[in-house]
Amino acid sequence: MMKFLILGGNGFIGSHLVDRLLAAGHKVRVFDKYEEHYRKPIAGVDYRFGDFGNRGLLADALVGVNTVFHLISTTLPKTSNDDPAFDIQSNVVETIFLLEQCIVRNIKVIFVSSGGTVYGKPLTLPIAENSPTDPECSYGITKLMIEKYLALFKLLHNLDYTIVRPSNPYGSRQNPNGIQGAISVFLGKVARNEPIEIWGDGEVVRDYVYIEDLAEGIYRAATKPTESRIFNLGSGTGYSLNEIVETIRTVTGREVQVEYKPKRTFDVPRIYLDIARARTELDWAPVVSLPAGIAKTWEFVMGLQVI
Numbered sequence: 535m536m537k538f539l540i541l542g543g544n545g546f547i548g549s550h551l552v553d554r555l556l557a558a559g560h561k562v563r564v565f566d567k568y569e570e571h572y573r574k575p576i577a578g579v580d581y582r583f584g585d586f587g588n589r590g591l592l593a594d595a596l597v598g599v600n601t602v603f604h605l606i607s608t609t610l611p612k613t614s615n616d617d618p619a620f621d622i623q624s625n626v627v628e629t630i631f632l633l634e635q636c637i638v639r640n641i642k643v644i645f646v647s648s649g650g651t652v653y654g655k656p657l658t659l660p661i662a663e664n665s666p667t668d669p670e671c672s673y674g675i676t677k678l679m680i681e682k683y684l685a686l687f688k689l690l691h692n693l694d695y696t697i698v699r700p701s702n703p704y705g706s707r708q709n710p711n712g713i714q715g716a717i718s719v720f721l722g723k724v725a726r727n728e729p730i731e732i733w734g735d736g737e738v739v740r741d742y743v744y745i746e747d748l749a750e751g752i753y754r755a756a757t758k759p760t761e762s763r764i765f766n767l768g769s770g771t772g773y774s775l776n777e778i779v780e781t782i783r784t785v786t787g788r789e790v791q792v793e794y795k796p797k798r799t800f801d802v803p804r805i806y807l808d809i810a811r812a813r814t815e816l817d818w819a820p821v822v823s824l825p826a827g828i829a830k831t832w833e834f835v836m837g838l839q840v841i
C-alpha cells in the first residue's frame with residue numbers, strides 16, 4: 535500500500551484530499567501546524583504537528599512515505615507582496631529542504647501551485663499550461679520558483695514530481711469568514727444578512743472548481759502515470775462575480791445586497807483555465823456544476839454553529 539503524506543492536510547484542500555485517499559484505502563499521514571478547523575481528527579490518520587520551517591519535525595514526517603503532497607503556503611496572493619523576503623524564505627527556501635529530503639528518500643512530490651496567479655494577465659483564454667508565466671504577485675512568483683526547482687531537481691537528481699495548478703476551489707470547509715475564496719466568503723455574508731463586498735464593477739472573471747472535483751484531480755495527478763508534469767485543474771469556464779452573485783441569489787432564495795468598492799491592482803481582469811490536458815492524460819473532468827456546488831457550499835455554511 536502506498537503511504538501518502540499531506541503537508542497542510544488539515545486545511546481546506548488538504549482535508550478533502552485526506553477523504554479521497556482514505557476512500558481509496560490508502561494510508562495517510564498529515565503534517566500541519568494546526569488541527570482541522572471544521573472536523574474532529576479522523577481515526578486512522580497519522581497526524582504530525584509542526585511548522586513547515588521545523589526541519590527536524592518535517593524530516594521525521596517523511597519517514598516511510600512514498601508520495602508527498604505539498605499544500606503548505608505561508609502566504610496568500612493578497613498578502614504576499616507585503617513581505618516578499620518572507621514569502622521566499624518561508625515557502626521557497628523551506629521547500630528546497632523538503633525537495634532535498636525527497637531526493638534522498640526517493641519520494642515523489644505532488645506540488646499544489648496556482649492556476650490563478652502563475653500566468654499573470656492571460657494573452658489567450660482559456661489559458662493552457664504552456665502559456666507565458668508573468669505573475670503579478672509575489673505568491674505567484676514563489677509558486678513558479680518552486681515549479682522550476684522541481685524541474686531542475688528532476689534534471690539533476692531524477693526527482694519524481696507532478697505539479698497541479700488549481701483555479702479557484704470552493705466548497706465545504708473553506709472559511710466563510712476568511713479573505714480567500716469569493717463564493718464561500720459571499721455565502722458567509724449572505725448567511726449573516728450582510729452585504730457582499732465586490733472590488734471593482736463585478737466583471738472580473740474567474741474559474742471556480744468545486745472542491746471534491748479538485749481533490750479528485752489532485753488524486754489522479756498523483757496516482758496515474760502521465761507524460762506531462764504540469765496540469766491545470768479548473769472548470770474550464772469563466773464566471774464574473776456578478777454571475778456568481780446571481781447564482782447565489784437563485785440558490786439561496788435570499789435578498790442579496792452588493793456593495794461595489796474601488797478595484798484592486800492585483801486582480802487580473804479575466805482568467806479561466808484550459809483543462810484539455812487533464813481531461814486527456816488524467817481522464818479527469820469536473821462533474822459538479824456551479825449551481826450544484828454553490829448549493830452544497832450553502833448547506834455547509836448554514837450548518838455551522840456560528841457563521
Ligand SMILES: NC(=O)c1ccc[n+]([C@@H]2O[C@H](COP(=O)([O-])OP(=O)(O)OC[C@H]3O[C@@H](n4cnc5c(N)ncnc54)[C@H](O)[C@@H]3O)[C@@H](O)[C@H]2O)c1
Nearest residue numbers: 542544545546547548566567568585586605606607646700
Ligand atoms: N484555496 C485556493 O483558492 C487555492 C487556489 C490555488 C492554490 N492553492 C494552494 O493550495 C494549497 C492549500 O490551500 P488551502 O486553500 O487548502 O489553504 P488552507 O489555509 O486552508 O490550508 C493550508 C494548511 O497549511 C497549514 N500551514 C500553513 N502554514 C504552515 C506552516 N508554516 N507549517 C505547517 N502548516 C502550515 C495550515 O495550518 C492549513 O491547515 C496552498 O499551497 C495554496 O497556495 C489554494
